[in-house]
Amino acid sequence: MSYKCSRCKRDVQLDEYGGVRCPYCGHRVLLKERSRDVKEVDVN
Amino acid sequence: MSAEYDVEFVEREDRDARFLVQGITPAFANGIRRAMLADVPTMAIDTVRFVENSSVMFDEQLALRLGLVPLTTPPVGEFVEDDTVTLSIDVEGPATAYSGDLVSSDDLVQPADENVPIIDLKDGQRLEAEADAVLDRGKDHAKHQGGVAVGYRHLQRVAAVEDLPEFEEPDRRIVRGVIEEDGELVPTSEFDHDLSNRYPGQEVTLEDVPNSFVFHVETDGSFSVEELVTRAADTIESRATELENAVQL
Numbered sequence: 001m002s003y004k005c006s007r008c009k010r011d012v013q014l015d016e017y018g019g020v021r022c023p024y025c026g027h028r029v030l031l032k033e034r035s036r037d038v039k040e041v042d043v044n
Numbered sequence: 045m046s047a048e049y050d051v052e053f054v055e056r057e058d059r060d061a062r063f064l065v066q067g068i069t070p071a072f073a074n075g076i077r078r079a080m081l082a083d084v085p086t087m088a089i090d091t092v093r094f095v096e097n098s099s100v101m102f103d104e105q106l107a108l109r110l111g112l113v114p115l116t117t118p119p120v121g122e123f124v125e126d127d128t129v130t131l132s133i134d135v136e137g138p139a140t141a142y143s144g145d146l147v148s149s150d151d152l153v154q155p156a157d158e159n160v161p162i163i164d165l166k167d168g169q170r171l172e173a174e175a176d177a178v179l180d181r182g183k184d185h186a187k188h189q190g191g192v193a194v195g196y197r198h199l200q201r202v203a204a205v206e207d208l209p210e211f212e213e214p215d216r217r218i219v220r221g222v223i224e225e226d227g228e229l230v231p232t233s234e235f236d237h238d239l240s241n242r243y244p245g246q247e248v249t250l251e252d253v254p255n256s257f258v259f260h261v262e263t264d265g266s267f268s269v270e271e272l273v274t275r276a277a278d279t280i281e282s283r284a285t286e287l288e289n290a291v292q293l
Binding site for chain 2: 034038039040041042043044
């Protein structure tokens with residue numbers, strides 16, 4: 001789950017062949033989702 | 045420094061106090077003030093691990109806000125530098141995340157105030173994070189300042205010298221701090237900081253009392269004023285001892 005189609009709001013996995021395109025609706029605008037891992041931040 | 049000195053409280057609350065110290069040098073008064081600002085260790089959040097942050101703010105901005113939340117500091121000896129206390133927060137929108145939502149793993153280290161807003165969360169937004177608080181000094185980061193708004197003024201002695209000529213319009217005479225009036229301490233706020241209110245129609249003289257300082261001390265809630273002042277004095281003492289040992293061969 002690394003991208004989300006901006007038109008149909010479905011999760012999209014990109015591979016090296018498909019190019020930047022939603023496999024469900026063909027929309028070319030994809031949004032990158034925040035990664036699931038815990039992010040450590042220093043306060044300064 | 046001379047051994048004889050005298051302390052008298054003018055106003056005294058838990059987080060806010062005003063007291064008169066007599067018989068200390070200006071250098072020592074300033075040393076105490078600086079120690080209260082920079083040398084008394086307090087707890088503050090230093091690292092934050094974000095599990096989820098779908099709020100409108102960046103992790104770094106929220107981390108800074110969490111760092112600035114005043115935490116109660118445990119008594120001396122309970123903690124040493126580099127010890128950490130973990131606090132966690134988990135708030136789901138629509139709601140505002142407050143400092144009171146921080147759950148601490150140690151009863152001695154709690155948010156000093158419950159009502160410091162951290163972020164406003166809208167519907168569907170969520171903040172879940174874990175934070176480590178450490179003990180450090182104001183020198184290293186302002187979030188570790190236990191004393192906020194710390195300062196001192198000379199005690200001022202007021203004496204009425206003569207009556208003003210009749211029909212003369214009295215001038216305002218603004219003074220701030222604490223005045224001494226026949227041995228009595230009077231905060232200037234009692235007469236709206238204007239001596240012409242207290243001595244109508246009289247000519248007054250005002251002079252600094254040498255080596256008498258009225259401190260005004262306010263803490264961020266980490267500890268009480270007494271605790272702050274005594275810890276500040278202790279840090280001066282420990283540094284003086286360190287210097288003494290260093291210069292001895």
